[in-house]
Amino acid sequence: MRLAELSKRSGVSTATIKYYLREGLLAPGRRVNATTAEYDAGHLRRLRLVRALIQVGGVPVATARQVLAHVDDESLGRTMRLGAALWALPQDPEPDQADPAVAAARAEVDRLLGTVGWERARELAPLSPVHRSLVTAVAALRRLGYPVDAELMAPYAELMQRVARQDLDLLQSYASEAERVEAAVAAAVLFEPVLRALHRLAQEEESARRFGIE
Amino acid sequence: MRLAELSKRSGVSTATIKYYLREGLLAPGRRVNATTAEYDAGHLRRLRLVRALIQVGGVPVATARQVLAHVDDESLGRTMRLGAALWALPQDPEPDQADPAVAAARAEVDRLLGTVGWERARELAPLSPVHRSLVTAVAALRRLGYPVDAELMAPYAELMQRVARQDLDLLQSYASEAERVEAAVAAAVLFEPVLRALHRLAQEEESARRFGIE
DNA sequence: TCTTGTTGGTGAGCGGCACTCTCCAAGTGC
DNA sequence: GCACTTGGAGAGTGCCGCTCACCAACAAGA
Numbered sequence: 001m002r003l004a005e006l007s008k009r010s011g012v013s014t015a016t017i018k019y020y021l022r023e024g025l026l027a028p029g030r031r032v033n034a035t036t037a038e039y040d041a042g043h044l045r046r047l048r049l050v051r052a053l054i055q056v057g058g059v060p061v062a063t064a065r066q067v068l069a070h071v072d073d074e075s076l077g078r079t080m081r082l083g084a085a086l087w088a089l090p091q092d093p094e095p096d097q098a099d100p101a102v103a104a105a106r107a108e109v110d111r112l113l114g115t116v117g118w119e120r121a122r123e124l125a126p127l128s129p130v131h132r133s134l135v136t137a138v139a140a141l142r143r144l145g146y147p148v149d150a151e152l153m154a155p156y157a158e159l160m161q162r163v164a165r166q167d168l169d170l171l172q173s174y175a176s177e178a179e180r181v182e183a184a185v186a187a188a189v190l191f192e193p194v195l196r197a198l199h200r201l202a203q204e205e206e207s208a209r210r211f212g213i214e
Numbered sequence: 215m216r217l218a219e220l221s222k223r224s225g226v227s228t229a230t231i232k233y234y235l236r237e238g239l240l241a242p243g244r245r246v247n248a249t250t251a252e253y254d255a256g257h258l259r260r261l262r263l264v265r266a267l268i269q270v271g272g273v274p275v276a277t278a279r280q281v282l283a284h285v286d287d288e289s290l291g292r293t294m295r296l297g298a299a300l301w302a303l304p305q306d307p308e309p310d311q312a313d314p315a316v317a318a319a320r321a322e323v324d325r326l327l328g329t330v331g332w333e334r335a336r337e338l339a340p341l342s343p344v345h346r347s348l349v350t351a352v353a354a355l356r357r358l359g360y361p362v363d364a365e366l367m368a369p370y371a372e373l374m375q376r377v378a379r380q381d382l383d384l385l386q387s388y389a390s391e392a393e394r395v396e397a398a399v400a401a402a403v404l405f406e407p408v409l410r411a412l413h414r415l416a417q418e419e420e421s422a423r424r425f426g427i428e
Numbered sequence: 429t430c431t432t433g434t435t436g437g438t439g440a441g442c443g444g445c446a447c448t449c450t451c452c453a454a455g456t457g458c
Numbered sequence: 459g460c461a462c463t464t465g466g467a468g469a470g471t472g473c474c475g476c477t478c479a480c481c482a483a484c485a486a487g488a
Contacts, residue, residue, distance in 0.1 A: 003465070015448050018466070023446095028465095035455045035464040048358050054446085056354040061446065079425050086414070120422035121415050130418060134411035140270040141404055144262050146397070148408070155380050157412050163373050164416035168424060170366070183360075188414065190355055194362070195413070196406060197348035198371050200300070201335050202378035203402065204344060208334035210382060211293050217436070229477050232437075242436095249435040249484045268475085275475065434485075441478070449470070456463070 003029075006039045010047045017047065024065050025050045049182060057189035063091055071181050082184050089188065090129040095136045105139035111150040116157045163195070217243075220253045224261045231261065238279050239264045263396065271403035277305055285395050296398050303402065304343040309350045319353035325364040330371045377409070 007014045020026045026046055029037030050068070053059045059067070070076070070084035095102045109131065113122040125131045141148045167187055174183050221228045234240045240260055243251030264282070267273045273281070284290070284298035309316045323345065327336045339345045355362045381401055388394050 002463090004463080013448080014465095016446085019447060021465090022467080031465090033455070033464095035453085035466095037465065052354055052358050056351060079421075082421070083418075086417070090411075090414075118415065118419040121419045124418065124422070128415075128418065130411055130414040134408065134415060137270060137404075137407035137411055140266055141400075141408070144266050144400065144404070146400060146404075152384070153408070153412065156377065156409060157416065159373055159377050159380075160409065160412040160416040161420065163370065163413060164420040166369055166373075167417060168420050186355075186358065186360065188417065190351075190358070190360075192410060192413075193351035194348065194355070194367070195370060195374065196410075197304075197344055197351055198367065198374040199377055199406075199409070200304075200344040200402065201332065201342075201348060202371070202374040203300070203381060204338065204342065205332045205335045206375065206378040206382050207293075207296075208338070216434095218434080227477080228436095230475085233476060235436090236438080245436090247435095247484075249437095249482085251436065430488090432485100432487085435483080437481085439478105439480090442476085444475100445473090447471085450468090452466085454464080456461105458459100458461095 001039050001044075002036060003039070006043060006047065009044055010051070012047060012051060020047070020050055023061055025061065025068060049186065052186070052190050056193055059089070059189060060091070063089065067185060071185060078181060082181050085181065085185050086188055087129055090133045092129070092133045092136050095132065095139060099139065101139040101143045102135060105135045105142055105148075108149045108153070109135050109138060112153050112157060115150055115154055116161070118157075118161075167191070215253050215258075216250065217253070220257060220261065223258055224265070226261060226265060234261070234264055237275055239275065239282060263400065266400070266404050270407055273303070273403060274305070277303065281399060285399060292395060296395050299395065299399050300402055301343055304347045306343070306347045306350050309346065309353060313353065315353040315357045316349060319349045319356055319362075322363045322367070323349050323352060326367050326371060329364055329368055330375070332371075332375075381405070 001009070003014050003017060006012075007017055010017075012020075017026065021028060026043060029039040029043065031037050046068075050064060053064045053067070054061060066088040067085050070081055070088055073081055073084070076084060097103075110122070110125065113119075113125070121128070121131070138148050138153075171180060171184055171187060174180050215223070217228050217231060220226075221231055224231075226234075231240065235242060240257065243253040243257065245251050260282075264278060267278045267281070268275060280302040281299050284295055284302055287295055287298070290298060311317075324336070324339065327333075327339070335342070335345070352362050352367075385394060385398055385401060388397050
């Protein structure tokens with residue numbers, strides 16, 4: 001299939017596909033001659049993933065490029081490839097070490113990891129971008145005056161652990177290894193809007209139950 | 215306190231504060247004379263909330279304005295004010311009705327609401343922006359080929375219901391009514407990054423437990 | 429009193445991002 | 459032969475969240 005058909009099948013304009021090719025989000029097609037390149041089902045699949053990451057997941061193009069580069073990195077084993085891809089996702093800047101709110105937030109997060117028994121996360125903490133995101137978010141809330149501490153977060157952490165177990169069970173039901181890495185990225189990024197919407201819907205439901213609808 | 219001090223105490227530049235004043239995110243100070251206005255602790259508080267909504271929550275300025283207008287709307291009762299503020303948050307465009315993926319997604323979401331017994335959410339469904347967001351997100355995943363259906367979402371919905379109960383218990387522990395509306399907005403928006411980070415951290419932990427760290 | 433600096437207010441400009449438009453020479457298909 | 463399409467590349471667009479420059483009115487120090 002050529003560019004025009006790839007565009008028609010994916011619903012993405014040719015101009016945008018050309019942009020993704022330029023940005024390295026999509027591998028070039030197999031060149032037939034100077035004015036023709038051939039794309040296959042893999043390209044269509046990848047293009048749909050790219051679109052979903054950017055549009056549904058709200059991932060910046062530059063971040064998506066890094067994530068996908070890790071997904072494609074044949075030199076890494078499966079586990080590493082997955083880890084590398086997921087670690088490339090959060091792009092929060094390094095929090096200000098001098099800020100006392102950041103120090104307090106880090107202390108609370110570390111305390112939380114202890115109380116819920118996340119030993120691996122605690123080992124990975126200094127390296128993990130996700131850990132950094134959590135510290136940044138907690139610091140922001142504390143600066144606003146909300147008393148976010150380990151005790152407050154613990155029940156949420158327990159619930160999220162169950163969610164993660166559910167995620168991984170689901171993931172392991174997928175067949176191929178290549179698919180699994182891609183599916184893991186999709187799960188981490190694309191399932192988030194679903195989870196967020198379910199969360200807010202649950203808030204609406206619970207709020208309506210407690211206070212009624214007016 | 216005057217502009218310069220408000221800026222220093224909040225860590226937001228005077229230019230940005232002026233911008234927020236122009237955009238209606240922040241009420242003007244009490245004018246003392248032609249070149250002086252006085253700001254109080256309420257302004258500082260609101261400014262911090264605005265910052266957090268925009269920076270931590272990633273809420274667009276225009277959306278934040280609407281949300282805050284509802285928070286301030288004295289003509290509404292507390293429940294309505296809260297509901298209106300939260301409903302102003304999601305800004306997804308109306309999904310394409312003709313798209314079969316959207317129709318299928320809506321059917322699955324409605325089926326989900328039935329199986330988990332969210333009756334209020336089902337009543338509110340045609341109006342609720344959150345319901346719309348959920349349908350859009352599910353449709354995107356289905357278009358990518360992921361079989362997201364009511365059965366798959368049900369355990370997640372149950373877990374999110376528990377999260378929502380936790381949210382509301384926490385909220386009811388807050389003292390003043392005015393604070394509660396603001397706290398509810400903060401909880402809905404600002405706690406999301408914390409929840410997301412906890413989710414990903416839990417994924418890392420669980421993944422490391424199952425597959426080891428390499 | 430004179431000077432120097434600061435105030436709130438406003439229009440215009442900037443940088444980043446995700447495209448999108450325009451053009452091109454090289455080829456395709458009737 | 460000739461209209462059309464192809465892949466490629468640079469420049470332009472529109473939006474968004476600021477940020478800058480400038481203004482007249484005033485405050486504060488010498």
